[in-house]
Amino acid sequence: MKPYKLVIFDWDGTLMNSEARIVDSIQIAARECGLPILSYDESKQIIGLSLDKAILGLYPDLSTEKIVAMSEAYTKGFLEDSQVGMQPFDGAEALLFNLTQQGIKLAVATGKSRKGLDNVLKETGFGVYFDITRTPVESASKPDPLMLQQILTELNLKVQDAVMVGDTTFDMEMAQNIGMDCIALSHGVHQMEVLAEYAPVAQLDSLQELNLWLMTP
Structure with missing residues (x-):
């Protein structure tokens, strides 16, 4: 790990x-x-x-x-x-399950509304995996790092204990603003060459790759 x-x-x-x-x-x-x-x-x-x-x-x-x-x-x-469907990326639940089995705490820091996040956590059943979630409703919008600070404070952890995983420059910049490691995923919104400018500790293409990277010492 x-x-x-x-x-x-x-x-x-x-x-x-x-x-x-x-x-x-x-x-x-x-x-x-x-x-x-x-x-x-x-x-x-x-x-x-x-x-x-x-x-x-x-x-x-x-x-x-x-x-x-x-x-x-x-x-x-x-x-x-909207009639456009959406679903978790392949490997999402396996990743969350594996991390919780290893005793790793999990959190969400999102730009979604509280109502929107709570709805989708219930629909997917993923809510059981997270120790804490934060939205701009009770915090500040990315790239302000307040969400990350609130999560760390609530869980009594230090910046170096955590890593932020995201697909946008807003995620990378938010982590950078608090001095937290970040991991960039290419399967989302922003291109990897742009995310790479924020010096993520890993640049990955899927949640399966992320699972393997986190599980490897």
């Missing part, structure tokens, strides 16, 4: 293959709010941020009222209207 006592996961694009569902929901919301419908590639770049920051990232000139309307339309689109 690697010497970590805690593995912190991003959710969308890291454990859950939900990119297409998120983009579809963004486009649904834009259509309902009368905003320009951005391309798939443009829309996906903000995955990982809190919803308000994501919307401003795509539509920087929106009023507060329009941001609220867009947020509500996105949430409804994601939970009710």
